[in-house]
Amino acid sequence: MSNRRRAHALIFAGSIIFAFLLQLTPLPLALAAFKPYWLALVMIYWAIEAPHRVGLGFAFLIGLAGDLLIGQVLGEQALRLVVLVFIVLRFRSRLRFFPIGQQSLAVLALLLNDRMVVMMIRGFAGDPMPPLDFWVAPVVGMLAWPFVFLLLDDLRARIRAKST
Amino acid sequence: MPVTSPDKVSLFAEGTVSTLRLIVYLAAAMIIMVIDHRGGYLQGLRNMANLVVEPAYRAAALPSEVVRAGKLAIATQSHLVDENRALKEALLLAQVRLNRMSALTAQNDRLKQLLDVQRDLGLGVQLAQLIDIDLDPFRHRVVLNAGSAQSIVVGQPVLDAFGVMGQVVEVMPNTSVAMLITDPAHAIPVMVARTGLRTIAYGTGAIDRLQLPNIPISADLKVGDALVTSGLGGRFPAGFPVGEVLEISNDESGMFAAAIARPAAALDRSGEVLLLQDLPQPMGPPVPEPGMQTPVEDVSASPAPGGQP
Numbered sequence: 104m105s106n107r108r109r110a111h112a113l114i115f116a117g118s119i120i121f122a123f124l125l126q127l128t129p130l131p132l133a134l135a136a137f138k139p140y141w142l143a144l145v146m147i148y149w150a151i152e153a154p155h156r157v158g159l160g161f162a163f164l165i166g167l168a169g170d171l172l173i174g175q176v177l178g179e180q181a182l183r184l185v186v187l188v189f190i191v192l193r194f195r196s197r198l199r200f201f202p203i204g205q206q207s208l209a210v211l212a213l214l215l216n217d218r219m220v221v222m223m224i225r226g227f228a229g230d231p232m233p234p235l236d237f238w239v240a241p242v243v244g245m246l247a248w249p250f251v252f253l254l255l256d257d258l259r260a261r262i263r264a265k266s267t
Numbered sequence: 268m269p270v271t272s273p274d275k276v277s278l279f280a281e282g283t284v285s286t287l288r289l290i291v292y293l294a295a296a297m298i299i300m301v302i303d304h305r306g307g308y309l310q311g312l313r314n315m316a317n318l319v320v321e322p323a324y325r326a327a328a329l330p331s332e333v334v335r336a337g338k339l340a341i342a343t344q345s346h347l348v349d350e351n352r353a354l355k356e357a358l359l360l361a362q363v364r365l366n367r368m369s370a371l372t373a374q375n376d377r378l379k380q381l382l383d384v385q386r387d388l389g390l391g392v393q394l395a396q397l398i399d400i401d402l403d404p405f406r407h408r409v410v411l412n413a414g415s416a417q418s419i420v421v422g423q424p425v426l427d428a429f430g431v432m433g434q435v436v437e438v439m440p441n442t443s444v445a446m447l448i449t450d451p452a453h454a455i456p457v458m459v460a461r462t463g464l465r466t467i468a469y470g471t472g473a474i475d476r477l478q479l480p481n482i483p484i485s486a487d488l489k490v491g492d493a494l495v496t497s498g499l500g501g502r503f504p505a506g507f508p509v510g511e512v513l514e515i516s517n518d519e520s521g522m523f524a525a526a527i528a529r530p531a532a533a534l535d536r537s538g539e540v541l542l543l544q545d546l547p548q549p550m551g552p553p554v555p556e557p558g559m560q561t562p563v564e565d566v567s568a569s570p571a572p573g574g575q576p
Contacts, residue, residue: 127327129401177309178299
């Protein structure tokens with residue numbers, strides 16, 4: 104039992120670290136704008152599946168870590184992830200039972216909302232408005248969601264099968 | 268734990284996470300952001316956390332490095348021979364140009380001595396490599412594999428073989444972050460090489476575009492004009508290619524012309540870059556050094572009177 108919990112914690116931590124690295128890894132220049140917000144996808148997954156691990160405080164800390172690694176202003180991603188995780192936890196009981204297509208649409212809405220939060224933050228900071236392809240990344244995130252979900256679900260199912 | 272028994276919650280219950288905590292965290296994030304925006308503590312923090320940050324950068328750059336190494340390993344010999352020949356030709360060309368330049372430089376030095384000009388064009392350069400990671404596609408920053416341990420300082424101009432790329436904005440012990448000239452927050456003082464018209468080129472956020480607003484309508488500017496650094500502002504030394512004018516149009520008010528230029532440097536191709544070591548002419552009076560010995564040094568250290576923007 105404790106073995107299984109340890110493996111579960113390993114997947115949890117590993118997926119988040121992997122999301123950080125994926126966020127940093129460059130895409131070819133033509134695709135640079137299409138990079139989804141991997142960290143958000145992984146956080147959504149864990150907020151739906153393991154809400155006892157992912158609370159607002161955890162999202163806040165992960166966001167600060169993200170700012171330390173990637174961000175320009177400390178606190179930007181912390182704010183984004185807190186908003187995101189709050190919405191997911193609020194509607195968790197419904198999101199869990201959505202079929203995957205509907206879930207993807209919900210993820211699209213979450214990521215679009217996230218983009219709006221970014222725009223607000225940058226607007227307050229006095230940055231110029233981002234170009235149009237700023238809005239493409241949420242769509243890519245939506246398309247990537249089923250894969251993230253199925254991959255992580257499958258990993259967890261394997262552990263469960265192995266430990267019983 | 269905020270969530271007690273998630274499985275017993277009905278399908279349409281609003282989750283158990285409380286709004287109060289959301290407000291507290293949002294307020295905390297906003298306070299941190301405002302403080303950081305004013306004070307810029309993020310860089311200091313990143314410096315302190317460099318033991319984690321730098322390895323993460325290197326790890327994230329690993330896949331593209333592997334791809335590059337793989338490409339090199341499976342490159343055919345004919346391709347390598349071709350490349351080698353092209354490089355040799357380029358070297359020969361550069362050598363010839365350099366030889367001609369060295370005569371000119373010697374002559375220039377003599378003339379300068381005659382004119383008693385103290386400005387020195389001797390440039391110390393340092394090679395650095397780009398670490399191939401992506402900080403934010405909407406801000407144009409690159410990470411270099413040299414930092415304060417290699418005596419990189421904030422403000423050093425970054426060049427490649429074709430022109431100015433940007434400047435160093437953040438230094439960590441073994442890595443540094445440079446802002447490209449196309450970053451929306453970047454501006455570089457330029458001069459039209461043909462006419463000497465001085466203006467400022469702003470980054471646009473597009474990797475192949477620079478923007479030159481507020482040019483007088485009567486100014487002599489043509490499509491195809493080369494832009495070089497003007498040396499004003501004291502950050503970039505004068506005379507390095509910046510870009511080429513692509514198009515000229517009137518701005519909305521009709522009072523000024525606005526031009527679009529293409530950067531000369533290959534900003535979108537990663538590889539090796541040059542960091543200028545000698546910062547150009549210092550702004551304002553020089554800092555008095557404790558170990559100052561001869562009055563001659565004092566004269567040579569004073570800035571040129573035209574150096575103020």
